[in-house]
Amino acid sequence: MASAVTQAGDRENEDVALVPFARSHLEGALKLSQEMSWPYLLRDWEFALQLGRGFVVIRAGAVVGTALWWPYGDTHASAGMIIVSKAVQGRGYGARLMDALLAAARPRIVTLNSTVEGMALYQRRDFVPIGVIHQHHGIPRERHEAPGPCFVRAMAPSDIGAIVGLDHEATGWTRREMLNRLIEVGDGYVLLRDGIPRGYAISRLFGRGHVVGPVVAESPSDARALIEAALAPLGSVFVRVDTSATSQLGEWLEGIGLQQVSDATTMVLGTQMPSTGPARTFALANQSFG
Structure with missing residues (x-):
């Protein structure tokens, strides 16, 4: 039984990839934001990607996670559009996305606006709260x-x-x-x-x-x-x-x-x-x- 579980885990890992965010991933990213009931349209994703850069997690050929960041010179950056599909949350994909994003953005000072659900992920990476935004x-x-x-x-x-x-x-x-x-x-x-x-x-x-x-x-x-x-x-x-x-x-x-x-x-x-x-x-x- 242990061998079967290990083999299943190996197959899953082989079928998961973290890659740079490209235009070909936009439709998949849109589906993710729709799943979360976020208001982004395809044009909003396109605009964000034109100005920024980021990563996606691909699993079984589908986009299941996204993270983008925008450089403001060599000293600052903002991060956002960080989403992991509900179906695969809890598997460490959010951590992989954030670690890749921070490796690319640092040593810039990075600012983001977090939902309640995302705060623990960011706090583990030494982000600290500095304010509250009301929509x-x-x-x-x-x-x-x-x-x-x-x-x-x-x-x-x-x-x-x-x-x-x-x-x-x-x-x-x-x-x-x-x-x-x-x-x-x-x-x-x-x-x-x-x-x-x-x-x-x-x-x-x-x-x-x-x-x-x-x-x-x-x-x-x-x-x-x-x-x-x-x-x-x-x-x-x-x-x-x-x-x-x-x-x-x-x-x-x-x-x-x-x-x-x-x-x-x-x-x-x-x-x-x-x-x-x-x-x-x-x-x-x-x-x-x-």
Whole structure:
């Protein structure tokens, strides 16, 4: 009997492979996220893979696990879209994916947003919690008016340098490529003070509708103005905003019809860089990109 069990285990191990995430794995990754009731569409997976890199676990020819990461220069990275099929959880595939991801990403400081189920996996790899993200979504109750163009206006190509600077000020990250691509596929807005950009927001198609984020500003009132500008052209469509529990936006988002539906724990491996200026992050591009 022991010999039969060993042979079965050997066959299973031979039929399992951890390989770099390629375009050919996108359909399998989509099925995994659908199994978890995550809102990603195929275009969201494609966009994430264009900007990042990662690994998949293949078992019997099917994708049963995924993990992606996005480099922000040589010092920082974010990680996400870490999924293991329910049918094969508990077999160490999540550990294999994370160990491969960290071997590729380190010595960068790595940030991720964890579900309750994933926390133990990350804590065993010395990730520590540093905050909580609240996911708000829904259809806004009423049409929103954009602030005046002297205060918030559409983003122009000439703004990219200021946007990258504000983003670095708020996050400590250098992610010009990521921001360029988010702006290319979305609609950007800048908040002006004395004619100088002091905040920005990007709205784009994502999941069931639109996501508003990143939103970087110097105060909750400035962040609300940027979100109002992003909501104004959308009308009655599904909108998602992922914001920190300390952002002071939660009650306002609830009031306009974007209910809090879940939360995630922000975790970091390495020393988290403090904000270097008054600008800070009020909403994420999504929980994977940060």
